Amino acid sequence: MSFNEPQGPPTPAPAQPSAEARAGAPAYPAQPHPGQPYPGYPAGPYPGMPYAAPWPPADVLRSPRGLALAVCLLLGVAAAANLFSAAVSGYAFSLMKRVIADPAAVTEGTLDRSDVLTGIAGALQGLILLATAVVFIIWFHRVRVNGEIMRPDAFSQTRGWAIGGWFIPIGNLFLPYRTAKETWTASIQAAPDGSFRTVSPAPVTAWWVTWVSSLVLDRVSAFMYKRADTPEALRDASAAAIAGCLATAAAAVLAVLFVRKLTAMQTRKAEQGPNAAL
Numbered sequence: 001m002s003f004n005e006p007q008g009p010p011t012p013a014p015a016q017p018s019a020e021a022r023a024g025a026p027a028y029p030a031q032p033h034p035g036q037p038y039p040g041y042p043a044g045p046y047p048g049m050p051y052a053a054p055w056p057p058a059d060v061l062r063s064p065r066g067l068a069l070a071v072c073l074l075l076g077v078a079a080a081a082n083l084f085s086a087a088v089s090g091y092a093f094s095l096m097k098r099v100i101a102d103p104a105a106v107t108e109g110t111l112d113r114s115d116v117l118t119g120i121a122g123a124l125q126g127l128i129l130l131a132t133a134v135v136f137i138i139w140f141h142r143v144r145v146n147g148e149i150m151r152p153d154a155f156s157q158t159r160g161w162a163i164g165g166w167f168i169p170i171g172n173l174f175l176p177y178r179t180a181k182e183t184w185t186a187s188i189q190a191a192p193d194g195s196f197r198t199v200s201p202a203p204v205t206a207w208w209v210t211w212v213s214s215l216v217l218d219r220v221s222a223f224m225y226k227r228a229d230t231p232e233a234l235r236d237a238s239a240a241a242i243a244g245c246l247a248t249a250a251a252a253v254l255a256v257l258f259v260r261k262l263t264a265m266q267t268r269k270a271e272q273g274p275n276a277a278l
Contacts, residue, residue: 147186217244
């Protein structure tokens with residue numbers, strides 16, 4: 001439009017604010033009622049807030065297979081380290097028997113060598129146990145979270161107990177077992193028709209009983225070593241140490257079976273769905 005063309009009707013003046021607005025009424029549109037949230041938001045608002053709550057972060061299934069492989073490898077190394085320690089304790093046991101039979105038959109150098117081997121075996125056990133425990137607990141927490149996604153009603157404890165339960169004195173003798181058994185139950189597929197079915201928890205129970213037994217034997221042998229001041233007492237402490245190391249090695253092997261089975265169960269349920277295939 002050129003400047004010479006006739007002008008249109010004049011633009012109306014902007015509306016003046018009402019008396020309510022000038023008196024302090026809100027200038028923005030009223031927010032929706034808490035029961036009527038914005039589209040795309042959940043219905044429940046935060047307490048005391050006019051806006052609906054944002055979506056909470058959703059849990060997702062995460063594959064435990066990589067962690068399971070690492071755990072199984074470390075458990076294999078731990079079993080080997082405990083077998084080595086059992087052999088060292090057997091060597092000390094035989095030395096003490098020889099000392100009891102004839103003190104002059106064992107030289108001071110031989111006894112020193114036994115002490116050095118015992119120290120090496122103990123340090124090796126401690127390092128491998130620490131590494132294995134860290135990776136195992138990470139795997140344990142992951143399968144626990146997966147189990148809660150698959151079947152939330154299967155658990156009597158929050159997921160944090162999958163970690164915290166290991167560090168509570170006395171409680172660590174049964175709390176992780178409860179978590180393991182509930183995770184096992186949550187990871188079982190239903191029958192093809194949707195009916196409930198069970199899978200024997202024998203791998204869980206066998207691993208846990210053997211593990212707790214190894215802990216008790218380790219404590220007993222450590223107490224006996226601490227109080228040993230005769231060849232006879234050292235012989236008996238060495239025998240207890242052999243039993244403890246063999247029990248720990250057996251627990252590591254059974255833990256491998258438990259880890260592999262539970263990982264396979266969760267993988268199958270994640271890939272096939274809650275019902276088993278025909």
